[in-house]
Amino acid sequence: MFYLSGENALLTGILSAVILTIQTLNLISYCNTTNRKITRFLDSIRYSDFSSSFTRDSKLGKSFKEMNLSFNEVIAAFKKTRAEKEEQVLFLRIMVQHINTGIISFESQGKIGVINGAAKQLLQIPQFKDIHDLGKLSEELLKKVLELTPGGSFSIRINGELHLNVQSSAFKMDGQSWTLLSFQNIKTELQKNELKAWQNLTKVLRHEIMNSMTPIASLSNSLGTILKEDVVPAKPGMVINNDSYQDLSEGLATISKRSNGLVDFVNAYRDYTNIPHPKLKSFKVSVLFEHVCVLMKEELSASGICLKSQCDPIDLRVYADREMVQMILINLIKNAKEAMEKATQCAIVLTAGKTSHGIPMIQVTDYGEGIVPEAAERIFVPFYTTKKSGSGIGLAISRQMMHLHQGSLEVASLPGEMTTFTLLFGPGKGGG
Helix, strand or coil: CCCCCHHHHHHHHHHHHHHHHHHHHHHHHHHHHHHHHHHHHHHHHHCCCCCCCCCCCHHHCHHHHHHHHHHHHHHHHHHHHHHHHHHHHHHHHHHHHHCCCEEEEEECCCEEEEECHHHHHHHCCCCCCEHHHHHHCCHHHHHHHHHCCCCCEEEEEEECCEEEEEEEEEEEECCEEEEEEEEEECHHHHHHHHHHHHHHHHHHHHHHHHHHHHHHHHHHHHHHHHHHHCEEEECCEEEECHHHHHHHHHHHHHHHHHHHHHHHHHHHHHHHHCCCCCCCEEEEHHHHHHHHHHHHHHHHHHCCCEEEEEECCCCCEEEECHHHHHHHHHHHHHHHHHCCCCCCCCEEEEEEEECCCCCEEEEEEECCCCCCHHHHCCCCCCCCCCCCCCCCCHHHHHHHHHHHCCCEEEEEEECCCEEEEEEECCCCCCCC
16 A cells, blocks of 8 residues: 555556556567467468578577477478478389380370370370370370270270370379370280281191091092992993992091081181171160070070079169170070089079279179189180080180170189189270
C-alpha cells in the first residue's frame, strides 16, 4: 500500500507501465523470432533448400536450442532423403539408357518424356519429340500404338530389317497420365524360330513320305518280279497261279492303303495351312459351355465320363469366333476322353474366368494319364502324336486358331494325375 499511496504512487505507476511495455515488446519479439524461424524452416522444406542452419540463435534459451537442433535434424533427414532419391533417379536413368530394349514414355497430349538410346537406334526418327512422329516411320505403327490398351502388345513388320514387338503400360505422375512403351526388334528371333519350324516340318515330311513311299517302292518291285516270273503264256492270254494272285492282291491293297494314308497326310497339312480368319463377335461363355455339353453328353456318357462346367463371373463374355472356339473345346474334350481310359476320377471340367491381369480364359481339365514333360513340349508340333491312331494335327490347328485370335493355347500336366489346357484370349471388345 506504501507504493500506491502518497507521493510515490505516480512514479510506481509509470515504472510498472514501462516494465509492462518492455515485457510486452520482448514477448512480441520472441513470438516474431519464433514465427520467422518456423517460416524459414518450412520454406527450406518447401523449396528443397537444405543449406539453412538454426544453431546461431540458441542464446534465446534452452527450448530454442532444442528447437534449433530438431530443425537441423529434420533438414538433415530431408537432405539425405533427397540425395538418395537423386541417386536412385540417376541410377534408373543410366539403366534405362543402357538396356537393349527401346523405352519411350509420353503424356496424354503425346509429348515425349523419356526416350533411351536403344529406342533412338531402333526407330531412327530425327527430332523425335512427339509420339505422333512415329508416323514418319510407319503410319500403321502409329495407329497401333495409339489404339494399344495398357498391358497390351502387338508385333509389326516395318521393313526387311525391322520387325518390332511393342508392349504398353500406363502410370500417373504429378497428376498427369503417362504411357510407357517398350520396343524390341524380334527379327533375329523370328528367323531362328522360322528356321527351326522349317527343320521340324522337313523332318515330319521326310518321315511321313518315307513311311509311305518305302513300302510302296518295295511292293512295286515285288509285284513286278511276280508278274515276270510267275505269269506264263496261255491261250488266249496269260495265266498266274493262285498263290501269286493272292500276293498280287495283297500287294495292291497295301499300295492303295499307303497311298490313301499319304493323301490324308497332305490333306491334314492343307487344313493346317488354310485356317480361315476368325469372325470375331462377343458372346457369353456360359451359353457356349451349355451347347458343348449337349453335343458331347452322349459320347462321354457311353464311356462313363461326366462333363462339368463352371463360369465365374456367370456373365463372362469373350470376343472371338464362337465356332472356332467350339471346335477347339470339342477337340480338347475328345483328347481328354482318350486320356481317361484308366482314370479313377472320370470327369472332365470346363472352367472360365479371368487371369490376375483381367484376361479372359477357358480351361479344360481331365484327370487321366497326363503328359510327360518331354511330350508336353512337342504336342503342338504338327503331325506329332502320342496316340496309336490319329494325325497329330488337332492340337496344332487349335493353337493356330488361338494365335489368329491374338491369344494362346497352353498346357500344364501332372503325369498320372491331371492335365489342363488353357485358352487365353487376346485384347478385344469382349471380356465383360
